[in-house]
Amino acid sequence: MSGIRQQHNDALRDALASEYILGTLQGKARKRFEKILDSDPELRLRVQEWSHRLAPLSSGLKPVTPPKTVWKRIQAQLPQKRFSLHSLLRMWGNLNFWRGLSMATASLLVAFISVSLLPIQQVAKSDEMMVVVNNKFAQPVWIIETSAKDEMMKVKTLRSVDVGPDKACALWLTWDDGMTMSLGMLPEKTGMMEMKKPPMPGRSLDKAKVVVSLEPMHDDDKSAINGPLLFSEKFISI
Amino acid sequence: MNDAELTPSELLMACGRQDQKAFQRLYEKTSSNLYAVCLRILKNEATAQECLQEAYIKVWNHASRYQPERAQATTWMTTICRNLAIDTLRKLGKEGARAGDFELENLHDERAEDVMFHSTDARLLERCMEELREQQRQVVRLAYYDGMTHGELSAHLDIPLGTIKTWIRRALEQLKLCLG
Numbered sequence: 001m002s003g004i005r006q007q008h009n010d011a012l013r014d015a016l017a018s019e020y021i022l023g024t025l026q027g028k029a030r031k032r033f034e035k036i037l038d039s040d041p042e043l044r045l046r047v048q049e050w051s052h053r054l055a056p057l058s059s060g061l062k063p064v065t066p067p068k069t070v071w072k073r074i075q076a077q078l079p080q081k082r083f084s085l086h087s088l089l090r091m092w093g094n095l096n097f098w099r100g101l102s103m104a105t106a107s108l109l110v111a112f113i114s115v116s117l118l119p120i121q122q123v124a125k126s127d128e129m130m131v132v133v134n135n136k137f138a139q140p141v142w143i144i145e146t147s148a149k150d151e152m153m154k155v156k157t158l159r160s161v162d163v164g165p166d167k168a169c170a171l172w173l174t175w176d177d178g179m180t181m182s183l184g185m186l187p188e189k190t191g192m193m194e195m196k197k198p199p200m201p202g203r204s205l206d207k208a209k210v211v212v213s214l215e216p217m218h219d220d221d222k223s224a225i226n227g228p229l230l231f232s233e234k235f236i237s238i
Numbered sequence: 239m240n241d242a243e244l245t246p247s248e249l250l251m252a253c254g255r256q257d258q259k260a261f262q263r264l265y266e267k268t269s270s271n272l273y274a275v276c277l278r279i280l281k282n283e284a285t286a287q288e289c290l291q292e293a294y295i296k297v298w299n300h301a302s303r304y305q306p307e308r309a310q311a312t313t314w315m316t317t318i319c320r321n322l323a324i325d326t327l328r329k330l331g332k333e334g335a336r337a338g339d340f341e342l343e344n345l346h347d348e349r350a351e352d353v354m355f356h357s358t359d360a361r362l363l364e365r366c367m368e369e370l371r372e373q374q375r376q377v378v379r380l381a382y383y384d385g386m387t388h389g390e391l392s393a394h395l396d397i398p399l400g401t402i403k404t405w406i407r408r409a410l411e412q413l414k415l416c417l418g
Contacts, residue, residue, distance in 0.1 A: 018410040021317070022378065023324050026387045048308055053417050055313040056360035057382050058320070061278055063270035070273075070287050071265055074294045078258055140288060158284040190284055 017046035021054050069143055069156060072130060072238050129235035131210045133186075135159075142186055142212075144171075145238075148205055152194040153183065161188040163214055171195070172211040172225055174232075175203060182222040186212065209234055246311035254302035261298055268312060269294070272319045279323040279385045289326050293319040327385045366416035374409035377402060 019025040020033055037044055133142040141161060146153040155171075163169060171183040181198050212231040244252070244260070246267055252260035272293060276286035296318050304314055367375055373395075380386045380394065388406070392399040 014414075015407060015410070018414070019406065022381050022406070022410065023320065023385050024381045024388055024391075024406060026328065051317045052309060052313055052359075053363070053413065054382065055310075055316055056363040057379075058275050058316045059271065059312070059360055060364075061271070061274040064274045064277055065270045066273040066287060066290055070269070070291055071262075073291050074265070074298075075262075077291075077295055078261070078298065079256075158288065 013043060014046055017043060018050045020047060021050040069145070072145075073132060073140075073143065076130065076132070076236055076238060127206075127237045129205060130238050131233055131235050133210070133212055133231050133233075144210060146197065146205070146235075151197055153197055154192065155187065155195055156192050157187045157190050160190055161186070163188075166217045167214055168217045169230065170213050170215040170225070170227070172213065173200070173205075173208040174211050174225075175208055179203065180224060185215075185217075205235060206237065246315075247306045250297070250301055250304050250311040250314070251306065253298055254304060261294075261301075264297075264311075265294060268315060271312070272315060275316060275319050276323050278383050279320070279327060285326060285330070286323075289319070289323050293322050296322070324385045362417060363413075366413050369416055370409050370412060371405075373397075374405050374412070377405050378409050378413075381406065 016025060016033055020030065025033055037047065128145065128147045130143060130145040132140045133144065135141050140158050143156040143158065144153055145156075161169060168188070169186040171186050173181045173183060181200065183195050183197065187193050209232050211225065211229060213225045213229050214227040215225075216227075244263065246264060249260045249264040249267070253264060269290065273286065273290050276289040276293070277283070280286045280289060293315070297315055300318075304311065309317075367378070370378070377391050377395070380391055386394060388399055388402050391397070391402045391406075395402070
């Protein structure tokens with residue numbers, strides 16, 4: 001009797017593992033199954049076997065190259081690289097490090113002298129920067145990309161926005177000293193568009209905050225933020 | 239050996255050691271396949287891109303747990319990606335997840351039988367799929383590629399729920415026997 005029960009149990013476990021991988025095990029049953037998986041290595045093994053069996057169904061799909069922004073967004077979420085004490089000590093004792101350092105110092109001196117002769121605008125940073133504007137559910141809605149040398153900002157709308165009739169989301173740049181620049185209204189439908197950056201002499205983008213506020217659709221006052229703030233964040237370099 | 243010559247498994251293990259360069263190479267090698275999986279299930283470019291992004295962050299965060307002797311890197315990553323896509327589909331609801339990209343259904347509606355199968359495993363699975371009854375094959379594909387539940391399959395095909403469950407259970411048992 002216990003042998004039959006064991007056999008039945010085995011069949012049931014295998015059926016659950018297979019339907020988990022197929023995707024038909026859903027809702028609370030899927031959550032319960034995942035909880036059991038955490039503490040059941042034999043069940044995990046069955047899941048791995050089913051994953052291996054059905055994986056070729058995915059490899060049969062025609063590959064589609066994702067847009068470059070996806071990698072940029074992933075990269076922005078990775079931890080910043082830091083030097084460890086161990087690697088610094090290893091570099092300290094390395095002859096190549098000292099050779100490299102002396103060459104770099106010489107190059108830096110030459111570069112410094114050359115740069116000192118150029119107008120300030122030409123040595124401004126040209127780094128690409130981006131900011132991801134999320135909604136209240138922490139879902140990305142807009143990706144805004146630009147660089148110090150670009151006259152335009154690329155705005156990608158990832159999901160449609162509905163802020164009600166006669167309202168729109170306005171995009172601004174603000175600085176700590178109170179300076180505010182209007183960039184216009186953000187698009188509401190998914191897609192890509194470019195927005196012109198206003199001239200900002202003496203202003204650095206990496207010091208600016210990107211602000212989104214809710215404003216009347218046809219608001220002519222471009223000098224100040226009047227509506228409620230929906231988002232405020234600095235650009236990140238990419 | 240440079241990163242370009244490393245296999246996805248080797249790159250994934252390097253990611254487990256926090257090697258960001260290897261992670262970028264892994265992304266370059268595998269993202270078009272995983273994006274196809276996200277698109278196939280979610281049928282909306284924006285949602286599929288978010289899913290892909292989330293999947294790679296999960297891959298990066300869990301890379302140290304990857305055990306090459308248990309699964310191929312691509313299988314391991316595809317499972318992460320599919321699970322996230324299916325979860326997204328459930329969370330947003332099918333209409334929510336797929337709203338706004340109706341043309342995508344046509345662009346990416348390539349069924350497995352329409353494309354070339356390359357690996358031995360893939361050819362064997364395809365042969366085993368061919369041995370299933372037509373209805374069984376159809377429900378397996380709709381569940382796998384479209385993330386349909388038993389209830390959705392029942393409504394979509396206008397077949398009683400019990401029959402759908404039986405078709406799927408028998409199809410999977412038969413596939414297991416055939417694949418050995």
